[in-house]
Amino acid sequence: MVGDAKLLQSARRLMHDRMTDDAMFPFNNSYARLPEHFFARLPPTPVSEPSLIRLNATLALELGLDPERLASPEGIEVLAGNRVPRSAEPLAMAYAGFQFGSWVPQLGDGRAILLGELIDREGVRRDVQLKGSGRTPFSRGGDGRAAVGPVLREYIISEAMAALGIPTTRSLAAVATGERIRREIDLPGAVLTRVAQSHIRVGTFQFFAGRRDETGVRVLAEHAIARHFPEARESNNPILALLGAAIERQAELVARWQLVGFIHGVMNTDNMSIAGETIDYGPCAFMDNYHPDTVYSSIDHRGRYAYGNQPSIAQWNLAGLANALLPAIADDRNRAVELATEMIQSFPTRFAHYYGPGLHRKLGLMEARDGDVELAQDLLKIMAENAADFTLTFRRLGDLVDSSVRNDDWVTGLFDDPAAFGRWAVGWRNRLGSEPRPPAERQRDMRSVNPAFIPRNHRVEEAIEAAVERSDLEPFERLIEVLASPYEDQPSHEPYAEPPRPDQIVRETFCGT
Numbered sequence: 001m002v003g004d005a006k007l008l009q010s011a012r013r014l015m016h017d018r019m020t021d022d023a024m025f026p027f028n029n030s031y032a033r034l035p036e037h038f039f040a041r042l043p044p045t046p047v048s049e050p051s052l053i054r055l056n057a058t059l060a061l062e063l064g065l066d067p068e069r070l071a072s073p074e075g076i077e078v079l080a081g082n083r084v085p086r087s088a089e090p091l092a093m094a095y096a097g098f099q100f101g102s103w104v105p106q107l108g109d110g111r112a113i114l115l116g117e118l119i120d121r122e123g124v125r126r127d128v129q130l131k132g133s134g135r136t137p138f139s140r141g142g143d144g145r146a147a148v149g150p151v152l153r154e155y156i157i158s159e160a161m162a163a164l165g166i167p168t169t170r171s172l173a174a175v176a177t178g179e180r181i182r183r184e185i186d187l188p189g190a191v192l193t194r195v196a197q198s199h200i201r202v203g204t205f206q207f208f209a210g211r212r213d214e215t216g217v218r219v220l221a222e223h224a225i226a227r228h229f230p231e232a233r234e235s236n237n238p239i240l241a242l243l244g245a246a247i248e249r250q251a252e253l254v255a256r257w258q259l260v261g262f263i264h265g266v267m268n269t270d271n272m273s274i275a276g277e278t279i280d281y282g283p284c285a286f287m288d289n290y291h292p293d294t295v296y297s298s299i300d301h302r303g304r305y306a307y308g309n310q311p312s313i314a315q316w317n318l319a320g321l322a323n324a325l326l327p328a329i330a331d332d333r334n335r336a337v338e339l340a341t342e343m344i345q346s347f348p349t350r351f352a353h354y355y356g357p358g359l360h361r362k363l364g365l366m367e368a369r370d371g372d373v374e375l376a377q378d379l380l381k382i383m384a385e386n387a388a389d390f391t392l393t394f395r396r397l398g399d400l401v402d403s404s405v406r407n408d409d410w411v412t413g414l415f416d417d418p419a420a421f422g423r424w425a426v427g428w429r430n431r432l433g434s435e436p437r438p439p440a441e442r443q444r445d446m447r448s449v450n451p452a453f454i455p456r457n458h459r460v461e462e463a464i465e466a467a468v469e470r471s472d473l474e475p476f477e478r479l480i481e482v483l484a485s486p487y488e489d490q491p492s493h494e495p496y497a498e499p500p501r502p503d504q505i506v507r508e509t510f511c512g513t
C-alpha cells in the first residue's frame with residue numbers, strides 16, 4: 001500500500017512537472033530534425049546549488065515566456081541545466097572554424113547546450129542555449145563550464161548592444177552554479193542562457209565542407225535559408241543568394257560596430273553568426289580613445305582583430321563561407337568560383353553603403369556630397385592623433401549645432417591639442433550651413449545615433465569585480481539599467497558617460513574560457 005501511494009505521488013509529480021515545463025518552455029525545434037551527425041544529443045550537466053543572478057524579464061516576455069515562472073525554483077533549475085523541459089531536445093552543435101587564421105576542423109559546442117527553439121511574439125524562431133552547462137563530446141580539454149565574470153560580461157555587453165539597436169544574441173538569464181571552477185585561480189561558476197536567431201556560424205558550414213560532406217553543406221544551407229533568408233528561395237540560385245544575403249547582413253553588422261567603436265576581439269569564423277548577429281562576447285570591448293589600431297584582447301598579439309581591421313576580417317571570413325558553399329553554388333567549379341568571387345568582392349561596397357551614411361548622420365548631415373568622406377576622415381584622423389574619446393566626441397558634437405547650448409570648449413577639451421578640433425570645426429560648420437536645418441532637430445537626430453552610454457570597460461570591470469569579490473550585484477544592476485537607454489540623457493547617471501580616469505583605464509580584456 002505504502003509503495004502504491006508513493007508511486008501514485010511520483011506519477012502525479014511527473015505529470016505536474018511535465019505540464020509546468022510545457023507551459024514554461026513551449027519548445028518547437030527544427031535543428032534537432034537535421035541529420036544526426038550535425039550535433040551530439042546530450043543533456044546539460046546538473047550543478048550543485050543553482051541561484052538566479054539575473055533574469056531578463058523584458059526578453060522573457062518578448063519570447064512569450066512567463067518571467068515569474070522562470071524565476072521560480074523550477075524555472076531556475078531549467079536555466080541551470082538541472083531540469084530539462086519535456087519539449088527540449090538538448091544537443092551540442094558541431095562546427096569548425098578558422099581561429100586567428102588557422103584551420104581547426106572540429107570545434108563545436110564544448111560548453112554549451114542548445115535546449116530548443118521558441119517562436120517569439122513576432123513569429124521569429126529563436127534558439128535557447130545554455131552556456132557553461134558542462135562537458136560535451138566537443139569539449140576537448142575544457143571543463144565545459146563558465147565563470148561568473150565572463151557570464152556577467154556577456155550579459156552586460158550583449159544587452160547593451162541590443163539597446164543600441166545592433167543585431168546581437170541576447171541574454172535571458174545568468175544563474176550561479178554554487179560550484180567553483182578551476183582557472184588560473186578558482187572562480188565561482190555560472191550558466192548564461194543565450195538567445196539567438198540561430199547558432200549557425202560560418203564555421204558550421206566549414207565543418208561539413210572540411211569533411212567533403214557536400215550533402216551536409218546543402219542541408220545546412222537549406223535550413224539557413226528557411227530560417228533566415230526565405231527570400232533566397234525565389235532566386236534562380238538560392239545558395240548564391242544565401243551567400244549574398246549573409247554578406248549583406250555582415251556588412252551592415254560590422255558597419256554598426258564601427259559606428260559605435262565596438263571591437264569584437266575574436267572574429268574567428270566560428271564566432272560569426274550566419275544570421276548577422278553579434279555573437280560570442282569574449283574579450284570584446286568598446287574603445288575609449290579613438291585609434292584604428294586599438295586592440296584589447298589579451299590573446300590578439302598581432303592585432304589581427306584590431307578595430308580598423310574588422311571590415312576586412314569580415315570579408316575574409318565570408319570568403320571562407322563562400323568557399324564552403326562552392327560545390328552547392330554551381331556544378332562547374334570554375335563557374336562557382338567566379339560567381340562566389342563576384343559576391344565576395346561586393347563586400348566593400350555593401351559595407352560602405354551602411355558605414356558612409358552612418359558616419360554622415362553622426363556628423364549631423366543628411367545628404368552625401370563631395371568632400372564629405374574627407375571631412376569625416378579628417379575628424380577621425382585628429383581624434384586618433386589627439387587621443388579623443390570616440391563616444392563623447394560624437395555625442396558632444398551634437399550639442400555644438402546649437403551655439404546657445406554649448407560652445408566649442410565642450411569638445412575641444414577631449415583633444416590633446418584643443419586647436420586641432422577648432423580647425424576641423426570650421427569646415428564642418430560650413431558644410432552644416434550648406435544643408436540648413438533647425439538646430440534642435442539636427443541635435444535630436446545626432447543624439448539618436450551618437451550614444452551617451454556604452455559599456456565602458458572600467459564600468460564593466462567594476463560591476464564584475466563587485467559581484468565576484470563581494471557578492472554585490474548593485475553595480476551590475478545599475479550598469480544594466482543605464483545601458484538600457486544609451487541615447488537618452490540620464491543626468492543622474494552622468495558619471496557613466498565619462499571616460500575612465502587614467503587609473504581606471506582597462507588596457508586588456510580576457511576571454512576567460
Ligand code: AMP
Pocket residue numbers: 107108109110111112138139140141142143144145146266270271280282511513
Ligand atoms: P570561444 O573562444 O568561446 O569561441 O570557444 C572556442 C572553442 O572552445 C569552442 O569550441 C568552445 O566550445 C570551446 N570552449 C571554450 N571554453 C570551453 C570550456 N570551458 N570547456 C570546453 N570547451 C570550451
Ligand code: MG
Pocket residue numbers: 270271280
Ligand atoms: Mg566561440
